Amino acid sequence: MYMCGDHITFELSMKQLMSVDPGEWSRNLMKEYMLMIEGFFSIPIALFSPTYRKAIKARGKVVDALSLVVRERRRESEKGGERKNDMLAALLAGDGGVGFSDEEIVDFLVSLLVAGYETTSTSMTLAVKFLTETPLALAQLKDEHDEIRARKGEVEALEWEDYKSMPFTHCVVNETLRIANIIGGVFRRAMTDVTIKDYTIPKGWKVFASLRAVHLNPEYFKDARTFNPWRWQSNSGEINTANVFTPFGGGPRRCPGYELAKVELAVFLHHLVTRLSWVPAEEDKLVFFPTTRMQKRYPIIIQHQEKPASKV
Numbered sequence: 001m002y003m004c005g006d007h008i009t010f011e012l013s014m015k016q017l018m019s020v021d022p023g024e025w026s027r028n029l030m031k032e033y034m035l036m037i038e039g040f041f042s043i044p045i046a047l048f049s050p051t052y053r054k055a056i057k058a059r060g061k062v063v064d065a066l067s068l069v070v071r072e073r074r075r076e077s078e079k080g081g082e083r084k085n086d087m088l089a090a091l092l093a094g095d096g097g098v099g100f101s102d103e104e105i106v107d108f109l110v111s112l113l114v115a116g117y118e119t120t121s122t123s124m125t126l127a128v129k130f131l132t133e134t135p136l137a138l139a140q141l142k143d144e145h146d147e148i149r150a151r152k153g154e155v156e157a158l159e160w161e162d163y164k165s166m167p168f169t170h171c172v173v174n175e176t177l178r179i180a181n182i183i184g185g186v187f188r189r190a191m192t193d194v195t196i197k198d199y200t201i202p203k204g205w206k207v208f209a210s211l212r213a214v215h216l217n218p219e220y221f222k223d224a225r226t227f228n229p230w231r232w233q234s235n236s237g238e239i240n241t242a243n244v245f246t247p248f249g250g251g252p253r254r255c256p257g258y259e260l261a262k263v264e265l266a267v268f269l270h271h272l273v274t275r276l277s278w279v280p281a282e283e284d285k286l287v288f289f290p291t292t293r294m295q296k297r298y299p300i301i302i303q304h305q306e307k308p309a310s311k312v
């Protein structure tokens, strides 16, 4: 039995951030990390909330584990060791002209894990759920990826050109992000009086812009609660979504990981549909509070696909 998305994205994040290969160390770190995340949605008073107490303890362990790696890597780089191709190397080298202390680097790594890991893995999980419930979309997606695989042979890695030649996958990714609303909205503070339609938001007020309310508005998206990846095809006749589709927020604070997240989703779907078939392992439910996720993390039973007999 397999929980969609979870381990893959955590391992991927560890690789991108600090070149750590999958193994016991990252598995243990992930356990502590999950405890830490649970604390985000608890009453932040240690005396009353065991979840919060556990989360604080877990954050300490995550910070200790990452601090060790940062110290070790700083030592290596000061000795003139070979520079690795990851985020930690850039932070240690002060690329962009800023030098960071070890503490700042660890804080940065934790923030990136929080912003980039759970969001992407939950989106992957929901993509699997929506596709499982929409067999026509799954079949079309599989055709698209089987075609790419047939072009490339069995083991050759995907390249940017391949990513650009997955039109239906982009529709599936957009539609997943639209319905999932992993981040339901963003906060903004009015720097000056702002008038929108007949309302004035006074300077200094905080506003919560609900991305979910817009993405599920039937004025913009017909049958807004239905997973319909075809609506993103240019000939679908749906409205121009440029201003109303903002799963990554907008303006100067728009998610800096937006392109990475979309590539990760597409690559995940490629390997999933070309190698595996699956069925849900048990009943599960989509919940929206405190965050959007599947209640049981959508466990599935997977099977490796039989390879077609090679042509003579």
Ligand code: HEM
Binding pocket: 112, 115, 116, 117, 119, 120, 123, 182, 183, 185, 186, 187, 247, 248, 249, 250, 251, 252, 253, 254, 255, 256, 257, 258, 260, 261
């Ligand atoms: C499906 C995956 C993801 C979704 C839906 C998502 C969504 C968002 C949203 C809505 C915001 C707030 C933007 C705003 O205030 O306008 C945000 C901020 C941010 N995201 Fe993402 N994100 C995803 C993946 C990632 C990844 C992979 C990374 C990095 C590896 C990342 C890093 C960040 C950071 C650092 C911020 C804060 C930016 C700032 O405040 O200036 N995110 N994300």
